[in-house]
Amino acid sequence: MKYDFTDNFGYDKDYKYLEEVIDITFKKEQIIDPIFSIIFVNEEEIKNINQEYRNKNSVTDVISFALEDTTNVLPKNFRVLGDIYICIPRMKEQAFTYGHSEQRELSFLTVHGLLHLLGYDHMNKRDEKIMFAKQELILNEAGIKR
Numbered sequence: 001m002k003y004d005f006t007d008n009f010g011y012d013k014d015y016k017y018l019e020e021v022i023d024i025t026f027k028k029e030q031i032i033d034p035i036f037s038i039i040f041v042n043e044e045e046i047k048n049i050n051q052e053y054r055n056k057n058s059v060t061d062v063i064s065f066a067l068e069d070t071t072n073v074l075p076k077n078f079r080v081l082g083d084i085y086i087c088i089p090r091m092k093e094q095a096f097t098y099g100h101s102e103q104r105e106l107s108f109l110t111v112h113g114l115l116h117l118l119g120y121d122h123m124n125k126r127d128e129k130i131m132f133a134k135q136e137l138i139l140n141e142a143g144i145k146r
Contacts, residue, residue, distance in 0.1 A: 003018070003019055003022065015106070017103055017107070018038075018106065018107060018110050020142045021107045021110055021111050021138060021139065021142045021144065022110065022114065024138050024141050024142055025111055025114045025115070025138050026114075028134070028137070028138060029118055031079060031081075031118070032079070033079070034079040034080075034081050035079065035080045035081065036080075036081040036082060036083065036084070036114070036117060037082075037083045037084065038083075038084045038086060038110060038113070039083060039084070039085050039086070040086055040088050041085050041086070041087055041088070042087065042088065042089060043059045043087055043089050043090060045085075045087075046059055046060055046061075046063065046085055046087040046090070047059045047060075049063055049085055050063060053065070059087060059090055060087065060090070061086065061087055061090045061091060061094060061109055062084060062085065062086050062087070062109045062112055062113045063084070063085045063113075064082065064083070064084045064085075064113045064114075064116035064117050065082045065083045065084075065085075066081065066082040066116060066117045066118075066119070067080050067081060067082040081114075081117040081118065082117045084110070084113030084114065084116075084117065086106070086109050086110070086113065088106075091105050091106050091109055092105075098146075100146050103144065104139070104144050104145070104146065107139060107142065107144045108135065108139060108144075111134075111135050111138050111139060112131075112135060115131055115134060115135065120134065
């Protein structure tokens with residue numbers, strides 16, 4: 001598939017490398033032609049979203065809104081997954097803190113957000129182990145190492 005990566009905040013980055021991790025994620029999860037959005041935001045925007053929808057007054061790295069969490073809203077022949085918001089400044093901070101590239105961190109956050117849209121979560125140790133193992137498998141297959 002081909003994706004359009006629009007950067008509205010002037011970060012001036014080429015995010016085309018995300019195509020591979022997105023394609024691998026959907027292939028592994030057997031998802032065909034999904035509709036979804038990834039929105040790159042700044043710290044103020046993600047803090048506002050976090051406050052409004054999660055009642056948390058803090059900056060976070062990624063927030064996913066899965067449309068398939070609701071029932072009887074969507075036509076059965078479409079996979080309209082939802083939206084992922086990624087905070088680019090937080091992503092850059094985390095890449096530095098964790099000692100790996102921005103490409104690795106943004107790829108991780110993208111896969112993490114996509115898996116949330118597909119119903120995965122990490123609210124308990126069992127689910128966290130499953131979700132994080134899938135993330136690492138996808139990133140490794142894409143050749144994106146720590």
